[in-house]
Amino acid sequence: GAGVSQTPSNKVTEKGKYVELRCDPISGHTALYWYRQSLGQGPEFLIYFQGTGAADDSGLPNDRFFAVRPEGSVSTLKIQRTERGDSAVYLCASSLSTVTGELFFGEGSRLTVL
């Protein structure tokens, strides 16, 4: 595909459950970002990968959140013991180069925790 692909587009889960959100970046983009967007807010930075390694994970709110990118392409955001406050749209973005500041965003995964 031409753009960043995120699955699932919608996920409804119960409090306490485990969730995985997947991001497939644009081919050749080495930088990959996860953001979280709550209602009425702007995108909030979570974590950034350069290749396979997490270059900056300072935005992860707590240790229930974890992300991987084992082969430097697809990334998975993992949330353990979900809480109602985790409900948000999780956005993934990729970039060919961090120099330009141009991020290409996916459509997001809307997570609802009941």
Add this chain to the structure above:
Amino acid sequence: AQRVTQPEKLLSVFKGAPVELKCNYSYSGSPELFWYVQYSRQRLQLLLRHISRESIKGFTADLNKGETSFHLKKPFAQEEDSAMYYCALRVTDKLIFGTGTRLQVFP
């Protein structure tokens, strides 16, 4: 602390009127600023960056370091400009976004 402030949640204008979406930032280093836009049912996308000093879709934005501002302007708004607009600040290799301003352009 690094911060981006967009004081207006909603800005409503009529077609043909001038538009200014406000953005202020807080950053101790040399700032790099961007405007991103999200049209209805579309993805968030880059509109313009201050380094390029470009005009995209008639929009311009000037970095004012004295006022720590990066306001987005367009002299004559069009209905197709209706969207959510986010100002963003680069901090190392990530972007910090403001809370966004919804622009509504009425016919």
